[in-house]
Amino acid sequence: FEMIDKNVVIIGSGYGGSVAALRLCEKNIPVTLLEMGLDWEKSGQKFSSMINPGHSAAWLKTKTIAPFFNLFSLEKYTGALDRLDFEHIKIWLGRGVGGGSLVNGGMAVTPKKEYFKEIFPNLDAEQFYSKYFPLANNELKSNVASEEFLKDCSFYKFNRVGEEEAKKAGFKTVRVPNVYDFKYMEKEYKEEVPRSALAGEVIYGNNHGKNSLDKTYLKKASATGKLEILELHQVNHITQNPDKSYSIDISVINTKGEEIQHKIINTKKLILSAGTMGSLELLLKSKAMKQLPMDDKIGKDWGNNGNFMTGRNWVKAFSGGTGFQQSTIPVGGIDHWEDKDRPFFVEIAPLPMGLNVATSLYLMVNKLKKYGEVNYDLATQKLQLNWDQSHTAHMKDNAKNFLRTMNKANGGTRAHLLFHNGFGADVCYHPLGGIVLGKATDNFGRLNGHKNLYVIDGSLIPGTIGVNPFVTITAIAEYCMEEIIEKDFA
Numbered sequence: 001f002e003m004i005d006k007n008v009v010i011i012g013s014g015y016g017g018s019v020a021a022l023r024l025c026e027k028n029i030p031v032t033l034l035e036m037g038l039d040w041e042k043s044g045q046k047f048s049s050m051i052n053p054g055h056s057a058a059w060l061k062t063k064t065i066a067p068f069f070n071l072f073s074l075e076k077y078t079g080a081l082d083r084l085d086f087e088h089i090k091i092w093l094g095r096g097v098g099g100g101s102l103v104n105g106g107m108a109v110t111p112k113k114e115y116f117k118e119i120f121p122n123l124d125a126e127q128f129y130s131k132y133f134p135l136a137n138n139e140l141k142s143n144v145a146s147e148e149f150l151k152d153c154s155f156y157k158f159n160r161v162g163e164e165e166a167k168k169a170g171f172k173t174v175r176v177p178n179v180y181d182f183k184y185m186e187k188e189y190k191e192e193v194p195r196s197a198l199a200g201e202v203i204y205g206n207n208h209g210k211n212s213l214d215k216t217y218l219k220k221a222s223a224t225g226k227l228e229i230l231e232l233h234q235v236n237h238i239t240q241n242p243d244k245s246y247s248i249d250i251s252v253i254n255t256k257g258e259e260i261q262h263k264i265i266n267t268k269k270l271i272l273s274a275g276t277m278g279s280l281e282l283l284l285k286s287k288a289m290k291q292l293p294m295d296d297k298i299g300k301d302w303g304n305n306g307n308f309m310t311g312r313n314w315v316k317a318f319s320g321g322t323g324f325q326q327s328t329i330p331v332g333g334i335d336h337w338e339d340k341d342r343p344f345f346v347e348i349a350p351l352p353m354g355l356n357v358a359t360s361l362y363l364m365v366n367k368l369k370k371y372g373e374v375n376y377d378l379a380t381q382k383l384q385l386n387w388d389q390s391h392t393a394h395m396k397d398n399a400k401n402f403l404r405t406m407n408k409a410n411g412g413t414r415a416h417l418l419f420h421n422g423f424g425a426d427v428c429y430h431p432l433g434g435i436v437l438g439k440a441t442d443n444f445g446r447l448n449g450h451k452n453l454y455v456i457d458g459s460l461i462p463g464t465i466g467v468n469p470f471v472t473i474t475a476i477a478e479y480c481m482e483e484i485i486e487k488d489f490a
């Protein structure tokens with residue numbers, strides 16, 4: 001067991017942690033970044049595709065866990081995708097250097113200004129839309145597919161069908177930016193470069209094309225020579241010492257998940273960026289162990305960003321379906337946010353099963369009507385989530401109406417083949433909130449009651465932002481770090 005002193009420590013290498021790392025390193029401040037998952041690039045291992053799952057497919061599980069693809073046996077390994085199972089909801093997460101950016105669909109969506117103002121009344125929206133959102137999109141390398149490519153590419157038939165049918169049903173469709181490099185994808189299509197999005201890679205990692213954080217923020221941060229990344233370092237809990245420094249209790253693990261070393265790292269400044277569920281677990285657990293003083297706002301205002309999955313079977317079944325081959329990268333959305341009674345946003349999602357399934361898959365993002373709450377149970381050593389059907393009832397209602405309208409205009413049935421009853425109320429890719437900006441922290445992520453403990457990740461967003469969240473998480477991290485570095489690191 002080893003005891004080490006560090007100046008600044010960041011826990012977690014997702015969006016929040018990567019922004020924090022770059023902005024500190026740029027100012028010549030040495031940073032230690034602790035990540036429980038693997039550094040995939042350093043490991044030299046390849047990510048596996050969805051239809052041929054290997055090491056990257058799941059975090060220490062013996063069966064695959066991707067939605068609709070959970071039939072395969074696996075060797076227990078520190079894979080890139082994890083799933084937390086609660087009674088009424090399953091939450092998917094990325095693990096590894098780059099966090100969620102390794103496994104996600106790359107959709108880089110800036111939220112609606114009006115909704116952003118509603119969710120963050122204390123933030124200067126003008127400043128966000130003129131400065132932090134453009135900065136985030138630029139650093140993340142967000143780009144848009146050319147219409148010409150999408151019109152012809154056989155791998156985007158699912159999207160053409162999805163948009164055509166939405167329009168026929170009276171909905172408005174929108175093009176959605178992504179961090180996947182569409183110029184690379186065009187070359188993939190012509191078979192000039194190795195295929196990734198067009199070879200069924202996404203939720204277990206992409207070997208090419210996707211500008212995940214290891215290729216953007218973290219790459220830049222590493223280039224400063226100030227960043228130390230410690231992979232396979234799983235933080236167990238945090239203690240505040242009498243001199244107000246922090247001690248971080250760490251299990252260094254091997255790729256089977258076994259502890260091979262126990263470490264304590266002491267630090268004066270600690271940035272918690274373990275993602276919504278990770279940061280909540282560390283704070284609530286350390287509080288329950290009476291090691292970290294904290295107010296009772298932690299765990300409140302949690303939400304699933306209105307995530308609700310649904311789909312339609314028998315889509316154009318007799319006129320060619322949704323396509324045999326599908327790109328894994330979504331490019332289309334249905335914007336129904338202005339509807340007063342039933343506002344929602346829909347991602348037209350691919351279903352790259354390698355078969356023409358004549359099925360359309362939709363990830364809906366709804367508003368929240370009721371927040372969830374997160375607690376920690378010391379006896380079982382587990383997070384508890386107060387979340388059930390009462391939180392998702394209106395989302396189900398929206399989904400029912402959406403499908404009814406789509407089926408009436410286009411034919412097709414509710415996707416009983418994909419989900420029980422055709423509705424995936426329990427599918428969550430966007431857990432948000434619990435350590436809300438301006439409530440559990442000040443307006444810049446400084447945790448209440450602490451001077452040198454910061455939270456910078458999705459947990460700052462109160463449960464909902466109306467679109468896929470990583471652009472917002474990045475922009476908020478940029479905004480918080482600018483102030484924190486100026487005031488607290490001078």
Ligand code: FDA
Pocket residue numbers: 011012013014015016017034035036037092093094095096097098099100101103104105106107108109203233234235236273274275276278279282429430431456457458459468469470471473
């Ligand atoms: P994030 O979860 O990215 O990072 C946290 C990191 O901390 C992880 O690497 C984790 O391993 C590490 N960590 C946690 N606990 C730790 C501990 N105790 N010790 C050490 N390390 C620890 N969003 C979007 O905008 N567009 C999209 O297309 C998609 N698509 C999508 C698909 C799928 C399948 C998923 C699972 C998610 C998405 N998302 C998405 C969501 C998006 O990926 C997510 O919101 C962000 O990754 C969250 O960023 P954070 O910085 O909050 O944490």
